[in-house]
Amino acid sequence: MxxxxxxxxxxxxxxxxxxxxxxxxxxxxxxxxxxxxxxxxxxxxxxxxxxxxxxxxxxxxxxxxxxxxxxxxxxxxxNQGHSLNVDLGLSEAVPPEYLFHGSTVSNLASIQANGLLKGGRQHVHLSTDFDTVLAVGKRHGKPLIFQVSAGKMATEGYKFFVSANEVWLTDFVPPEFIQVL
CATH class of the missing domain: 1.10.10.970 (RNA 2'-phosphotransferase, Tpt1/KptA family, N-terminal domain)
Structure with a gap:
């Protein structure tokens, strides 16, 4: 094939x-x-x-x-990315100190104002792999990478999950935990 x-x-x-x-x-x-x-x-x-x-x-x-x-x-x-309501049976996990999210320059103002939103999906997708999020950002325009202080979020009560293919998932990332790289 x-x-x-x-x-x-x-x-x-x-x-x-x-x-x-x-x-x-x-x-x-x-x-x-x-x-x-x-x-x-x-x-x-x-x-x-x-x-x-x-x-x-x-x-x-x-x-x-x-x-x-x-x-x-x-x-x-x-493994993840559903807009449908499904229960993947994921257990809560302790994230690393930092995770990354790929987007585009055109979304910068919205993300700085509102944080990372799940949109039509069940979760916000984050990764430990910089190259992966860079590729995600490139799919939709000029890429922009965000560093998320996931460890700090977790200590403040935000829940994280990790899918079978090692994508980190959370419901929302507030702007104060996001830094543009």
Missing amino acids: SNNLSVKISRLMSLALRHSPETLGITLDENGWCEVPKLLTGLENKGHSINIDTLTAIVKSNEKQRFAFDDSGTRIRA
């Missing part, structure tokens, strides 16, 4: 498993899981006939590790 086709299928899976399951005619349970055969049928109905081995290769090769199979390998879900 070509890399372009793999990326196209991965994006379609992201859309269905994070935001719009009806795109592939699938349903997600309360924890965001979908039966693998139903996902494969949904992809086939959209013109992408792949087997479980190809699906596994797409999941494993996804550079951001957006997807995960359950322990039995019979269900799949997105």
Whole structure:
């Protein structure tokens, strides 16, 4: 399978498993899981006939590790980034002293005034990896990186979670915990 086709299928899976399951005619349970055969049928109905081995290769090769199979390998879900209300079963975690968030210069004034908001998603996404957040910022314009004083936020009672692919999640980051790098 070509890399372009793999990326196209991965994006379609992201859309269905994070935001719009009806795109592939699938349903997600309360924890965001979908039966693998139903996902494969949904992809086939959209013109992408792949087997479980190809699906596994797409999941494993996804550079951001957006997807995960359950322990039995019979269900799949997105690791984070949902606009749908799903319970990923994440436990509260103690964050490192600093985390990073990638955005664009065009969002600077809003972020300085209002902080980092989750928007249409369940959480604000943060990372320990500077290169990752730089790539996120570049997707939408001239990138801007924010350093978040996550350790200080945690000591003041803000909750953090970490997804299976090591994306740090929180509900809100107030402006006083944000520094532009």
